[in-house]
Amino acid sequence: MSDVAVGIYGIIVLLALFLTGLEMAYCMILVGFLGFTFLMTFPAASSLVIKDFFDNFTTYSYTVIPLFIIMGEFASNSNVAKRLYLGAHKWFGHIPGGLAMTTVAGATAFKAMCGSTLATVGTFSNLAMPEMDRYGYRKELSAGTIASVSTIGMILPPSTVLIIYGLEVEQSIGRLFLAGIVPALMISFLFMVVIAAWVMLKPAVAPRGQKAPWKERLAVIPEALIVLVIFGVVIGGMITGFFSPTEAGTIGTVAIFILALVRREVNPRMLISSFNGALRTSIMVLMLIAGSAIFGHFLAITEIPMIAAKWASSLPIPGSMIMLLIIAIYLIGGSIMDDLAFMVLATPIFFPTAVQLGYDPIWFGILICVTLMIGGIIPPVAIYVFILGNITGLPFKTIYKGVVPFLSALVLALLILFLFPQVALWLPNLFMGKG
Amino acid sequence: MKRFMAGIVNIDKSLYVVAGIVLACMIVLTLFDVILRNLHHPITGSMEFIQYGGSIVFGFSIPFGTLLGAQVIVDILTEKLKPGTKRTVNIATRCIGILLFLFIAYNFFLYGIDVRHSGERTASFKIPYYPFSFALCFSFLLQSFTIFRDLILVVKGAEK
Numbered sequence: 001m002s003d004v005a006v007g008i009y010g011i012i013v014l015l016a017l018f019l020t021g022l023e024m025a026y027c028m029i030l031v032g033f034l035g036f037t038f039l040m041t042f043p044a045a046s047s048l049v050i051k052d053f054f055d056n057f058t059t060y061s062y063t064v065i066p067l068f069i070i071m072g073e074f075a076s077n078s079n080v081a082k083r084l085y086l087g088a089h090k091w092f093g094h095i096p097g098g099l100a101m102t103t104v105a106g107a108t109a110f111k112a113m114c115g116s117t118l119a120t121v122g123t124f125s126n127l128a129m130p131e132m133d134r135y136g137y138r139k140e141l142s143a144g145t146i147a148s149v150s151t152i153g154m155i156l157p158p159s160t161v162l163i164i165y166g167l168e169v170e171q172s173i174g175r176l177f178l179a180g181i182v183p184a185l186m187i188s189f190l191f192m193v194v195i196a197a198w199v200m201l202k203p204a205v206a207p208r209g210q211k212a213p214w215k216e217r218l219a220v221i222p223e224a225l226i227v228l229v230i231f232g233v234v235i236g237g238m239i240t241g242f243f244s245p246t247e248a249g250t251i252g253t254v255a256i257f258i259l260a261l262v263r264r265e266v267n268p269r270m271l272i273s274s275f276n277g278a279l280r281t282s283i284m285v286l287m288l289i290a291g292s293a294i295f296g297h298f299l300a301i302t303e304i305p306m307i308a309a310k311w312a313s314s315l316p317i318p319g320s321m322i323m324l325l326i327i328a329i330y331l332i333g334g335s336i337m338d339d340l341a342f343m344v345l346a347t348p349i350f351f352p353t354a355v356q357l358g359y360d361p362i363w364f365g366i367l368i369c370v371t372l373m374i375g376g377i378i379p380p381v382a383i384y385v386f387i388l389g390n391i392t393g394l395p396f397k398t399i400y401k402g403v404v405p406f407l408s409a410l411v412l413a414l415l416i417l418f419l420f421p422q423v424a425l426w427l428p429n430l431f432m433g434k435g
Numbered sequence: 436m437k438r439f440m441a442g443i444v445n446i447d448k449s450l451y452v453v454a455g456i457v458l459a460c461m462i463v464l465t466l467f468d469v470i471l472r473n474l475h476h477p478i479t480g481s482m483e484f485i486q487y488g489g490s491i492v493f494g495f496s497i498p499f500g501t502l503l504g505a506q507v508i509v510d511i512l513t514e515k516l517k518p519g520t521k522r523t524v525n526i527a528t529r530c531i532g533i534l535l536f537l538f539i540a541y542n543f544f545l546y547g548i549d550v551r552h553s554g555e556r557t558a559s560f561k562i563p564y565y566p567f568s569f570a571l572c573f574s575f576l577l578q579s580f581t582i583f584r585d586l587i588l589v590v591k592g593a594e595k
Contacts, residue, residue, distance in 0.1 A: 066492055
């Protein structure tokens with residue numbers, strides 16, 4: 001049997017094992033180990049497993065993961081989100097669909113401090129949903145808004161997904177963070193357009209709220225400025241080379257901690273919850289990365305990624321068609337399993353093809369993240385819909401119904417990014433030069 | 436058996452607390468390093484501490500993280516299975532997990548002995564590598580016990 005055939009069988013066995021409910025990381029370790037044993041030797045495969053675990057667990061650059069995650073945990077467990085939401089409420093609350101727009105603006109601002117997308121859906125389900133209920137918003141609109149806007153954290157810095165992509169394909173995290181800003185803001189804007197259009201067509205879905213006086217509106221500006229300053233210091237420090245990503249995560253964590261301390265929001269419960277959340281998410285991510293490294297080494301000796309890249313670039317069809325196919329695979333993968341896990345698994349396979357076709361690795365990262373954003377809210381495994389449903393008790397059908405209009409915004413954003421890579425690349429090229 | 440089950444949870448939790456403390460130390464150390472570096476007095480070897488501190492944070496979080504459900508699974512098929520079939524599949528996957536982590540722990544033990552003999556050390560502080568290897572070995576061994584605990588629960592009929 002050729003090495004390529006072994007690799008293909010390996011991928012098939014891996015996908016079959018996923019369906020048994022065995023943890024994804026264990027599946028990748030197991031198949032990677034067995035495949036490596038089959039092609040090399042048992043001692044070489046044993047040594048590979050240990051070496052990959054040891055290297056992944058003792059790599060300085062991976063320490064960025066818990067540090068950015070704990071930054072987001074501190075932001076989630078203090079009242080930052082609530083203040084941002086109430087602040088946005090003052091500005092947008094009175095316009096038709098204003099509370100839904102407030103949710104979009106508040107969640108986008110919150111994402112600038114919190115790298116976890118799941119934390120956003122949890123936080124805003126508890127925060128924005130009751131408020132929209134109070135004003136008589138239709139459940140489809142409120143639930144659709146929260147589920148959709150929670151996905152923005154996948155590309156808005158400090159996105160954990162972008163950090164992991166950067167570490168996996170050895171791209172600058174600073175460049176990736178900069179590349180995510182414009183598309184994230186564009187998607188936020190498109191979400192607001194969707195809300196405005198929805199309310200214009202069916203005014204009953206979102207009754208108008210009260211108008212806040214200018215004095216109250218101006219009073220909330222400092223809160224937004226604090227977020228901007230922390231965001232600016234963390235991202236600016238990274239792109240100027242003043243901090244390493246690990247240090248940037250630490251500075252952001254300490255800044256939010258001090259902010260919470262000054263506001264007397266720090267207590268043992270908040271600290272325990274933040275550290276608990278950070279450790280739990282970090283180890284989930286690290287186990288996936290370690291599993292992916294072992295499986296990736298097995299695939300590397302089969303040479304499947306390289307052969308696939310060469311084959312794809314020699315096909316008599318335009319590169320853009322191949323990219324569309326890759327996007328479709330990510331879309332399907334992201335909709336049947338956890339988006340992050342699928343990215344960790346699939347990127348080493350498809351990244352060489354994208355590079356071989358001459359596409360920018362940073363652009364490719366943003367493109368697949370937007371694809372996974374779509375995957376996160378479409379069935380069968382729409383993780384954001386599930387969490388929102390569990391917290392609010394709303395039927396999934398209602399949430400899916402609400403998500404549909406926002407999907408059109410995400411698909412449009414994906415199309416714009418696909419046709420105009422500069423939307424993502426303009427900012428990193430401006431601040432860090434051409435990569 | 437009850438004491439064994441409770442003991443596993445307690446040890447898992449203790450390691451998790453250690454991981455949290457090390458993470459807090461990493462934050463403080465990195466912060467002071469950034470400040471002192473700008474005052475031209477960087478902390479020598481801080482990167483090394485962060486790097487190997489990371490191995491403790493990650494390694495020691497695995498067992499209790501597993502108890503908290505910090506693993507990604509695809510359950511679209513298993514959720515649709517009949518309870519009996521689902522239980523059988525669960526038992527099979529738990530057994531695979533136990534064997535896998537026993538194997539990893541054993542190999543980490545061998546690796547620890549290997550690096551102890553070779554005398555490999557870190558670059559700045561010359562800390563030997565083997566304690567980290569043995570620490571990870573212990574953590575993976577505990578992980579297999581944690582999955583064994585899970586297996587007992589599945590066999591007894593509790594939901595995974």
